[in-house]
Amino acid sequence: MSETTLMPRLVVAGADQAIEFYRTALGAQVLNRYAGPDGAVVHAELRVGSTKLSLKDEDGTDRSAATLGGSPVMFTLDVPDADAVADAMQRAGATVVFAVHDTTYGYRQGRLTDPFGFQWILSQSIEELTEAQRQERIGG
Numbered sequence: 001m002s003e004t005t006l007m008p009r010l011v012v013a014g015a016d017q018a019i020e021f022y023r024t025a026l027g028a029q030v031l032n033r034y035a036g037p038d039g040a041v042v043h044a045e046l047r048v049g050s051t052k053l054s055l056k057d058e059d060g061t062d063r064s065a066a067t068l069g070g071s072p073v074m075f076t077l078d079v080p081d082a083d084a085v086a087d088a089m090q091r092a093g094a095t096v097v098f099a100v101h102d103t104t105y106g107y108r109q110g111r112l113t114d115p116f117g118f119q120w121i122l123s124q125s126i127e128e129l130t131e132a133q134r135q136e137r138i139g140g
Contacts, residue, residue, distance in 0.1 A: 007045075008075070010055040012116040013064040015041030018055055021115060022046055025092035026077070026085070048077070065117030074111070074119040082108045082124035089114065089122075102126060104137045 012018040019041075022028035026048050033044040040057040058064040065071035079085045082100045090096065093115040100110030106127035113119050129137070 015057040082122040
């Protein structure tokens with residue numbers, strides 16, 4: 001019996017450029033890449049840490065986040081060094097939404113938008129808190 005998994009699938013304008021961005025900025029490992037007769041990527045699978053994500057070029061059926069003006073989905077990436085990942089993402093072309101900073105609820109976090117219209121919350125644990133402590137510090 002196989003286990004149930006969830007793998008995000010990103011539709012991008014420029015899949016090969018996105019693959020290179022995720023490799024450079026996030027250390028992604030390319031597991032596979034398939035292209036159609038026109039050279040457009042129809043499926044590529046990447047591993048970022050212990051998580052897989054897939055992506056493809058936009059086409060007549062599937063529109064990219066950039067074409068749609070952004071995406072309402074944000075990705076949270078738990079990392080050991082949020083500042084280093086933010087720096088790598090910026091060098092690779094991401095823009096800062098919120099600079100990496102210490103939060104009151106136990107994380108060092110920042111948010112960046114990648115060149116393909118997706119937002120990434122970089123999260124580094126800096127303090128061990130119970131759920132009740134975290135909720136109290138958030139304000140409730």
